[in-house]
Amino acid sequence: MLEPVEAAMGAWWLPVWTIVKVIVIAIPLIIAVAYLTYAERKVIGWMQVRIGPNRVGPLGLLQPFADVLKMLFKEIVVPSGASRALFFIAPMLSLAPALAAWAVIPFTGTLVLSNINAGLLYILAMSSLGVYGVILAGWASNSKYAFIGCLRSAAQIVSYEIAMGFALVGVLMAANSLNLRDIVAGQEGGAAYWYIWPLLPLFVVYLVAGIAETNRHPFDMAEGESEIVAGFHVEYSGIAFALFFLAEYMNMILISALATVMFLGGWLSPFPILNDVSVFGAHPFGDGMLWMVIKWAAILLVFLWIRATFPRYRYDQIMRLGWKVFIPVTLVWIVFIGAMMQTRYAGMFH
Amino acid sequence: MSFQSFTFYAFAAILVIAALRVVTTRNPVHAALWLVLSFFSAAGIWILLEAEFLAIALVLVYVGAVMVLFLFVVMMLDVNFEGLRQHFRSYLPVAAVVGVLVLFEMALVIIGSRVGSAVTAPPSPTGSNTSALGRLLYVEYVYPFEIAAVVLLVAIVAAIALTHRKRRAVKHQDPSRQVKVRAADRVRLVRLPSEHPPG
Numbered sequence: 001m002l003e004p005v006e007a008a009m010g011a012w013w014l015p016v017w018t019i020v021k022v023i024v025i026a027i028p029l030i031i032a033v034a035y036l037t038y039a040e041r042k043v044i045g046w047m048q049v050r051i052g053p054n055r056v057g058p059l060g061l062l063q064p065f066a067d068v069l070k071m072l073f074k075e076i077v078v079p080s081g082a083s084r085a086l087f088f089i090a091p092m093l094s095l096a097p098a099l100a101a102w103a104v105i106p107f108t109g110t111l112v113l114s115n116i117n118a119g120l121l122y123i124l125a126m127s128s129l130g131v132y133g134v135i136l137a138g139w140a141s142n143s144k145y146a147f148i149g150c151l152r153s154a155a156q157i158v159s160y161e162i163a164m165g166f167a168l169v170g171v172l173m174a175a176n177s178l179n180l181r182d183i184v185a186g187q188e189g190g191a192a193y194w195y196i197w198p199l200l201p202l203f204v205v206y207l208v209a210g211i212a213e214t215n216r217h218p219f220d221m222a223e224g225e226s227e228i229v230a231g232f233h234v235e236y237s238g239i240a241f242a243l244f245f246l247a248e249y250m251n252m253i254l255i256s257a258l259a260t261v262m263f264l265g266g267w268l269s270p271f272p273i274l275n276d277v278s279v280f281g282a283h284p285f286g287d288g289m290l291w292m293v294i295k296w297a298a299i300l301l302v303f304l305w306i307r308a309t310f311p312r313y314r315y316d317q318i319m320r321l322g323w324k325v326f327i328p329v330t331l332v333w334i335v336f337i338g339a340m341m342q343t344r345y346a347g348m349f350h
Numbered sequence: 351m352s353f354q355s356f357t358f359y360a361f362a363a364i365l366v367i368a369a370l371r372v373v374t375t376r377n378p379v380h381a382a383l384w385l386v387l388s389f390f391s392a393a394g395i396w397i398l399l400e401a402e403f404l405a406i407a408l409v410l411v412y413v414g415a416v417m418v419l420f421l422f423v424v425m426m427l428d429v430n431f432e433g434l435r436q437h438f439r440s441y442l443p444v445a446a447v448v449g450v451l452v453l454f455e456m457a458l459v460i461i462g463s464r465v466g467s468a469v470t471a472p473p474s475p476t477g478s479n480t481s482a483l484g485r486l487l488y489v490e491y492v493y494p495f496e497i498a499a500v501v502l503l504v505a506i507v508a509a510i511a512l513t514h515r516k517r518r519a520v521k522h523q524d525p526s527r528q529v530k531v532r533a534a535d536r537v538r539l540v541r542l543p544s545e546h547p548p549g
Contacts, residue, residue: 012353014353015353083379086379086380086383116402117402117480117481118402118403118406118480121403121406121407121410121480122406124406124410124414125406125409125410125413125414128409128410128413128414128415128418129409129413129414131414131418132386132418132421135418135421135422135425136383139379139421139425147425151422151426154418154421154422155422158415158418158419161414161415178480316523317525320525
């Protein structure tokens with residue numbers, strides 16, 4: 001169907017077609033972010049015996065769009081003495097890596113933008129770039145609150161990245177591959193074969209480090225309303241602030257997608273028997289997007305649940321947890337996996 | 351021009367401009383950020399050369415970790431760069447010698463590759479050099495690799511030992527004792543009769 005277009009564009013076909021695919025991934029993601037903010041307000045509302053947003057549209061379903069419109073029409077105030085160019089680059093720098101990481105996330109066995117072999121490394125590299133947006137926002141704002149927020153956040157993200165990286169090392173040892181599709185393929189055979197069971201401590205470390213990496217509650221030292229107003233984005237208003245918001249929620253979805261792929265069997269159905277259920281010739285309950293989305297939603301619910309449950313950590317406690325608890329746990333478990341792989345239980349992994 | 355060569359020239363142009371701005375810009379934070387951009391463009395060029403592991407390692411290690419710490423330090427320092435510029439003339443001869451040497455070596459490499467004697471990377475058979483590099487590092491060169499790692503570890507331990515040599519007024523916290531604390535240990539409720547009876 002597209003061959004005539006392909007022939008007409010020649011060498012430029014590949015980049016143009018790739019951009020089309022990028023848009024097809026990015027637009028649903030942004031809508032998912034919009035409804036994640038809605039879900040967050042509703043779920044936390046219910047947990048606190050409130051109703052949550054219910055005025056805009058039926059059940060408040062149009063609330064995210066009302067918020068976006070409000071943000072768009074607000075003035076962007078640039079503080080006096082701010083480094084103007086960096087002030088505007090910072091929100092873009094925090095959003096871009098969050099979007100770029102999606103290039104290698106496999107949605108199903110065949111649906112992936114770029115099936116590269118070093119996928120896991122690429123994800124690590126991209127998630128380590130997100131800290132620049134926060135650092136620059138804090139520095140460029142020329143405000144003490146923002147600067148303190150950015151320093152806290154930089155130290156926190158750099159610390160938790162190590163534990164997160166070690167958790168991923170465990171996964172790549174178990175799967176014997178850095179390719180995200182091969183990692184999911186290694187968990188074939190139902191819920192009992194998922195890596196969450198042999199790698200349970202790493203899964204917990206990954207999830208908690210993921211919350212810390214996205215600066216979410218209870219690790220939101222970078223914002224800390226009661227201590228430093230709003231931390232690194234205190235000087236931002238309007239759509240520039242909305243970009244930080246978007247990046248945070250995009251990163252949440254990314255963390256849940258990665259946890260799904262690496263520990264929860266990705267798009268694989270937990271019960272292989274469901275692959276045989278046929279509805280009008282199709283297999284709606286078998287392996288596919290359905291299970292992927294259900295698993296994302298479950299992990300995102302845990303994110304929201306934790307936010308509604310725990311009080312904020314103290315700064316030195318965060319550092320202690322990252323360096324003195326998580327890193328030793330991951331190191332011990334990696335050695336343990338390495339030892340197990342030399343025994344007759346090696347079949348547990350792949 | 352194919353898309354690949356277009357990408358190469360785009361990355362190369364950004365790399366050269368960013369590298370120039372690193373040394374010409376006056377603000378140290380801006381200089382560090384230009385350096386980040388030049389690392390990033392270099393990684394892009396390496397990906398075009400199908401050296402994806404090196405490219406990602408460059409982004410992961412230098413952009414993601416080293417430069418973050420750099421920025422961290424540079425942002426908090428109050429360096430007087432005008433003062434540093436005063437010695438420009440006295441450093442010029444040494445800098446010129448080093449510059450000429452570097453230029454000479456680069457020219458050697460370029461001329462060597464034209465003649466065809468320079469070492470070029472053989473195209474990898476599987477299309478993935480990550481596993482090939484891993485095998486080389488951890489099987490063939492495992493002892494040099496381990497020794498390098500131990501040297502780094504010793505450097506870290508030495509740096510920490512040097513900074514902690516003279517610190518006396520450190521307030522150490524014991525989290526297990528903090529957790530064990532009960533309200534009765536800290537607060538004592540005392541019933542006092544009021545001095546002026548109500549009424």
